Amino acid sequence: MSKKNFFAFILLIVAVAAIGIYWSNKTAAPDSASEEKIAVISKSGTGFSQHGPVPNSIVRLRTPSFALSLHPLKMADVESRQIATLLHGGLIFQDDTGEVKPILAESWTHTDNEWRFKLKTGVKFSDGTPVTLSDVVASICNAMQPTSPWAWALKSIRHELTEDGKAVKCSGLEIDGEGEVKIVENRPSAALLDALSGPAGWILPANASEQPYGVVPGIGPYKVKEIVADNRVVLQAWTGGAIQPRVETVQFNYIADDSVAASQFLTGQLDVLDLTSPQLVDLVVDPTTKAPKGGGSLQQRNWDRVRILIVNKKRLAYKGLTKQQIRSFIDAYASSIDRKRIAELSKGTAIPLTSPYPPVPDITAPSKDPSALPIAKLTILTEPDAYSDLIAASLPSAVGRVTTDYKGVDKAVLIDSLVKGNFDIASIVIEATVHSPDFWDSFFTPGNPFTAFGTPIEGMQALDVQTEHGLRQAGNLIVEEGNWIGVLRERRLEAVRPGISDILFSASGQTNYAFVSKQ
Amino acid sequence: MMRKPPTVLIYSVGAILGAHGLAYLLVGALPQAAVSALGLFSANEHLLAAFAQSFPPRTYLDALGGLFTGDLGRTLDGQAVTSELNRALSESAPRLGASFLLLAGVCFMTAMWVRDKSSPLRGVGDFIAFLPPYVAPFLGLALLLAVQLAIGVPLTGMVYESVAVLSLSIGGGALLSAQTARITQRNLRSEYAQSIRAAGATQMQLRRRILHNLVAEIGPTFEKMVVGLTAALFFVEPILGLGGFGTLAARAVRRSDIDLILGVTLVVASFVAVTRILVSAIRVGYGMNE
Numbered sequence: 001m002s003k004k005n006f007f008a009f010i011l012l013i014v015a016v017a018a019i020g021i022y023w024s025n026k027t028a029a030p031d032s033a034s035e036e037k038i039a040v041i042s043k044s045g046t047g048f049s050q051h052g053p054v055p056n057s058i059v060r061l062r063t064p065s066f067a068l069s070l071h072p073l074k075m076a077d078v079e080s081r082q083i084a085t086l087l088h089g090g091l092i093f094q095d096d097t098g099e100v101k102p103i104l105a106e107s108w109t110h111t112d113n114e115w116r117f118k119l120k121t122g123v124k125f126s127d128g129t130p131v132t133l134s135d136v137v138a139s140i141c142n143a144m145q146p147t148s149p150w151a152w153a154l155k156s157i158r159h160e161l162t163e164d165g166k167a168v169k170c171s172g173l174e175i176d177g178e179g180e181v182k183i184v185e186n187r188p189s190a191a192l193l194d195a196l197s198g199p200a201g202w203i204l205p206a207n208a209s210e211q212p213y214g215v216v217p218g219i220g221p222y223k224v225k226e227i228v229a230d231n232r233v234v235l236q237a238w239t240g241g242a243i244q245p246r247v248e249t250v251q252f253n254y255i256a257d258d259s260v261a262a263s264q265f266l267t268g269q270l271d272v273l274d275l276t277s278p279q280l281v282d283l284v285v286d287p288t289t290k291a292p293k294g295g296g297s298l299q300q301r302n303w304d305r306v307r308i309l310i311v312n313k314k315r316l317a318y319k320g321l322t323k324q325q326i327r328s329f330i331d332a333y334a335s336s337i338d339r340k341r342i343a344e345l346s347k348g349t350a351i352p353l354t355s356p357y358p359p360v361p362d363i364t365a366p367s368k369d370p371s372a373l374p375i376a377k378l379t380i381l382t383e384p385d386a387y388s389d390l391i392a393a394s395l396p397s398a399v400g401r402v403t404t405d406y407k408g409v410d411k412a413v414l415i416d417s418l419v420k421g422n423f424d425i426a427s428i429v430i431e432a433t434v435h436s437p438d439f440w441d442s443f444f445t446p447g448n449p450f451t452a453f454g455t456p457i458e459g460m461q462a463l464d465v466q467t468e469h470g471l472r473q474a475g476n477l478i479v480e481e482g483n484w485i486g487v488l489r490e491r492r493l494e495a496v497r498p499g500i501s502d503i504l505f506s507a508s509g510q511t512n513y514a515f516v517s518k519q
Numbered sequence: 520m521m522r523k524p525p526t527v528l529i530y531s532v533g534a535i536l537g538a539h540g541l542a543y544l545l546v547g548a549l550p551q552a553a554v555s556a557l558g559l560f561s562a563n564e565h566l567l568a569a570f571a572q573s574f575p576p577r578t579y580l581d582a583l584g585g586l587f588t589g590d591l592g593r594t595l596d597g598q599a600v601t602s603e604l605n606r607a608l609s610e611s612a613p614r615l616g617a618s619f620l621l622l623a624g625v626c627f628m629t630a631m632w633v634r635d636k637s638s639p640l641r642g643v644g645d646f647i648a649f650l651p652p653y654v655a656p657f658l659g660l661a662l663l664l665a666v667q668l669a670i671g672v673p674l675t676g677m678v679y680e681s682v683a684v685l686s687l688s689i690g691g692g693a694l695l696s697a698q699t700a701r702i703t704q705r706n707l708r709s710e711y712a713q714s715i716r717a718a719g720a721t722q723m724q725l726r727r728r729i730l731h732n733l734v735a736e737i738g739p740t741f742e743k744m745v746v747g748l749t750a751a752l753f754f755v756e757p758i759l760g761l762g763g764f765g766t767l768a769a770r771a772v773r774r775s776d777i778d779l780i781l782g783v784t785l786v787v788a789s790f791v792a793v794t795r796i797l798v799s800a801i802r803v804g805y806g807m808n809e
Contacts, residue, residue: 066770067555067556067595067770067773067774068596069556069596074556074557076556076557076558076559076560076561077558145565146563146565146566147563147565147566147568147569148566149557149560149563149566166565210597211597212596212597212598213596213597213598214596214597228762229596229598229603229606229607229762229767230607230762230763230766230767230770231762254760254762255760256757256760257660257758257760259660259664260660260664260760263664263667263668264673266668266671267667267668267671267672267673268673269673294671410550410773411558412549412550412554412555412773412774412775413550415550415554415555415558415559415561416550416551416554418562419554419561419562430559449560449562449563449564449565449566450559450562450563451562452562453559453562
């Protein structure tokens with residue numbers, strides 16, 4: 001090759017690199033070098049509504065999915081919820097210790113089955129419009145409608161179904177003469193405050209128009225500044241809401257791959273990282289100090305996220321098992337799972353779950369003799385990630401003459417199979433409210449939509465799961481007739497870099513970054 | 520001179536519409552968009568009805584009509600498909616452009632440098648070209664992460680971009696260089712080359728002469744390379760965590776986002792068709808029958 005051609009090639013490479021540099025700079029995220037902290041706001045003892053200068057700092061977080069739906073009544077995934085908790089708020093917030101903090105409510109009173117909330121004045125939605133009592137009533141009533149995913153959480157509030165069954169009249173919600181919101185329950189529910197703390201209780205403008213990605217104005221401490229698809233969601237401080245922001249910017253970077261996320265955390269590009277799998281724990285946590293490599297701390301919380309096996313009774317019957325044999329298989333399989341070993345594999349991110357009905361933790365499936373089971377081959381559908389794969393591989397491969405193998409499929413395919421009943425056994429993760437019996441009860445109550453994932457059990461409707469006796473009876477019924485096998489209850493483990501504080505958790509263990517601050 | 524391109528144009532329009540129609544049929548095999556969007560709540564009939572109201576299903580005729588009116592529908596995120604495609608393409612275009620330049624450079628270098636005897640590097644090129652398109656980005660990512668953790672300093676987006684460009688180009692570059700080497704070696708042994716050499720032409724003059732033949736002959740391979748580049752985007756961008764057309768396509772399939780899938784199909788089919796037309800025009804320009 002001549003010198004001329006050689007230099008021409010070098011020129012080409014330089015041109016390619018120049019294009020890369022230009023483009024990289026064009027799409028780069030905000031520069032961390034420009035961060036400067038100018039003030040520190042301390043948490044108010046009476047809530048989070050103190051106004052003042054917002055520290056000009058940025059907190060970087062990870063979102064492992066870019067299937068965004070930030071509308072409180074359309075959220076289906078935990079990732080969207082994490083982002084939405086910074087945009088929205090409700091009357092109150094109940095943390096994982098059970099302490100209730102005021103958000104929009106200034107004060108409240110509670111007598112028997114009636115709650116009265118007095119609102120703070122001067123609170124505005126992130127579009128600048130003032131919050132009214134009507135907005136509060138309309139928001140909660142919208143969340144009670146059959147088209148809302150949170151209707152089950154608010155079903156203790158007095159309501160009447162319309163004749164066509166497509167709507168409910170919220171008779172338990174009203175504005176009283178003293179300028180308070182009154183909530184009347186049919187029967188007191190222990191989970192109501194938790195429900196009002198989450199998306200079910202978030203306040204939206206009565207006539208909110210929805211923007212792309214489900215963005216609607218909220219009363220949270222941040223508003224959406226920028227959404228770059230498949231890249232990042234940038235939130236900007238909003239001081240007119242019910243919660244005072246502690247940092248100027250919160251940025252969620254879309255990072256699908258665990259090892260990339262771990263690498264970014266360890267090199268300071270992320271401030272907090274959810275360690276949702278043993279692989280991430282291996283990558284981030286120093287085994288001797290039990291702290292993140294390179295500094296920071298680990299935060300661990302109980303979390304209402306459980307891994308269960310759902311057995312498709314109809315499919316097993318189709319494969320020739322009698323009703324008695326199916327029951328026998330479920331019990332024998334449930335008792336042959338070495339949950340302790342699987343929990344050890346989780347490296348601190350899970351504990352054994354021996355109950356098919358999480359609100360009743362001490363019920364274990366009685367061991368049955370599997371020798372009478374016929375020859376059958378069953379497939380366990382599971383999600384394709386490495387952690388789910390590890391768990392599925394650790395499950396028993398045979399019970400009596402029934403053998404099982406497993407297949408990893410995309411989550412949407414898994415849910416689709418569940419809805420259509422096109423599976424033998426499904427291994428799924430449910431993020432819900434373990435301590436809300438109403439939720440679990442709904443999987444086994446005839447006529448409830450969630451029974452697509454459970455099995456209708458007659459007699460469940462007659463039980464009052466809000467009482468200790470009713471809960472125990474429900475647990476017994478599910479152990480005897482249910483199609484669920486508990487495997488693990490996951491624990492939330494978060495690696496937090498130095499200087500980051502005030503990450504809160506809801507009563508159900510969901511992370512709430514609304515109060516996050518950075519020193 | 521341009522007798523063939525009109526035929527190619529007709530074929531191309533047919534191919535684009537055919538790909539669009541086929542994608543519409545195949546989308547039916549994916550899980551429902553509502554299931555992807557609503558997860559566990561998709562068992563709620565009321566919620567499903569509300570979802571269907573927000574995202575009314577489009578018939579094939581609607582989708583086909585949209586091609587001519589420029590309305591490609593909306594994504595599950597409520598964004599216009601055309602704006603999503605524009606954004607993603609503008610992100611991927613520099614990557615594709617750089618890869619294309621790299622491929623052209625490799626092709627040119629090989630043509631000017633390869634000896635007229637068989638080279639062992641040709642076998643290496645064949646082997647690399649045989650590897651699946653996800654191998655290079657995975658290896659590149661592993662290397663990046665290892666370096667990042669070893670030095671303890673975050674690597675910038677530019678480094679990721681460079682790895683993306685290399686990952687996109689490496690398979691195609693290997694195949695292209697192997698093909699270029701074969702054609703050039705054959706041309707160097709041809710009577711035409713020998714007579715030019717005998718007439719006293721320098722090595723550089725000879726190579727320039729046979730470069731014209733190469734351009735015409737390598738056309739079909741280059742066409743496949745361009746298609747291969749687009750296909751490699753579907754692996755490289757999601758693996759390296761970069762936004763762009765490949766990541767958009769992966770998201771569209773994972774979420775069963777029908778309008779977006781149809782839009783992605785349309786872009787890919789159009790891209791293939793335009794490449795085909797250009798290559799066809801070049802070959803006709805060189806007097807070669809298609």
